[in-house]
Amino acid sequence: MNNEVKVVLNENKVKMMTKMAIYEKNEGRKMLRTAKYFKGDFIAFGILKTLITTTFAFMIVAIMYVLCNAEDLLRILIQWTILHLAGEWQYTI
Numbered sequence: 001m002n003n004e005v006k007v008v009l010n011e012n013k014v015k016m017m018t019k020m021a022i023y024e025k026n027e028g029r030k031m032l033r034t035a036k037y038f039k040g041d042f043i044a045f046g047i048l049k050t051l052i053t054t055t056f057a058f059m060i061v062a063i064m065y066v067l068c069n070a071e072d073l074l075r076i077l078i079q080w081t082i083l084h085l086a087g088e089w090q091y092t093i
Contacts, residue, residue, distance in 0.1 A: 066073070
């Protein structure tokens with residue numbers, strides 16, 4: 001009877017080790033990447049990624065705004081140029 005208990009325990013250990021090996025193979029790589037950082041380093045890296053992503057998102061929104069309002073911006077620029085040139089002509093006459 002004592003041998004049967006040892007055999008069952010060994011089978012359980014083998015099953016547990018097999019499950020651990022499968023876990024390490026699939027999800028363990030992600031865990032190893034995060035385990036090598038200290039908590040502060042991991043948080044700082046996350047903040048840096050967020051800052052860079054937010055900057056790019058702002059740039060995309062700003063470019064979209066300029067492109068959507070390009071007609072109005074060009075109209076203002078042309079009016080300013082015409083007024084500026086008219087002012088120069090007025091002084092030369």
